[in-house]
Amino acid sequence: SAVISQKPSRDICQRGTSLTIQCQVDSQVTMMFWYRQQPGQSLTLIATANQGSEATYESGFVIDKFPISRPNLTFSTLTVSNMSPEDSSIYLCSVDTSNTGELFFGEGSRLTVL
Amino acid sequence: GENVEQHPSTLSVQEGDSAVIKCTYSDSASNYFPWYKQELGKGPQLIIDIRSNVGEKKDQRIAVTLNKTAKHFSLHITETQPEDSAVYFCAAFGNEKLTFGTGTRLTIIP
Secondary structure, eight states: OOOEEEEOSEEEEOTTOOEEEEEEESSOOSEEEEEEEOTTOOEEEEEEEETTSOOEEOTTOOTTTSOEEEEETTEEEEEEOSOOGGGOEEEEEEEESSSSSOEEEOOOEEEEEO | OOOEEEEOSEEEEETTSOEEEEEEEOOTTOOEEEEEEEOTTSOOEEEEEEETTOSEEEETTEEEEEETTTTEEEEEEOSOOGGGOEEEEEEEEETTEEEEOOOEEEEEEO
């Protein structure tokens, strides 16, 4: 397993601004993922962030809107850029400690855009 | 890509009764099927999983079954308790990605 800490846990932002979410893991992991969970919905993969390479984005998500950094094996950030109310969601960081698909999740960052 | 369907979307059962949630997947290459429980305001928590070389797995009151031929898997919770109330997600892992079902809101009625 892994202990995953996300910051901020929640925030209220103004339209047009950007917010960076931090994800810290208590152990070194190769595979890290960012998910979005819109209100009352399931989890949708935004991108895979592996250390030492560019993040890989899923269909419907682009780097200009959701830039990701992965400077080392225990840390990653996701930025939500030029926010609109439609970006109001929970953003979740997850890690695969054994490269087998067994993902552990942080508590999420609940973002409200006004 | 993988498509995971989950039913029912909501489920209410009397405390002590059993609950069953069913999922189907589309990609025969998927080989790992976890179940997550998400309580209000928290991240998803892995509660049980099964790999494609196994047909059934049990952990106390929770069990999961897998039918590879039919591409469906199910979560069974017996002797339900109020603390089982939550949203449950199934998922399928293939091509290095985990795809989630749409979720089931389980309510245990005291």
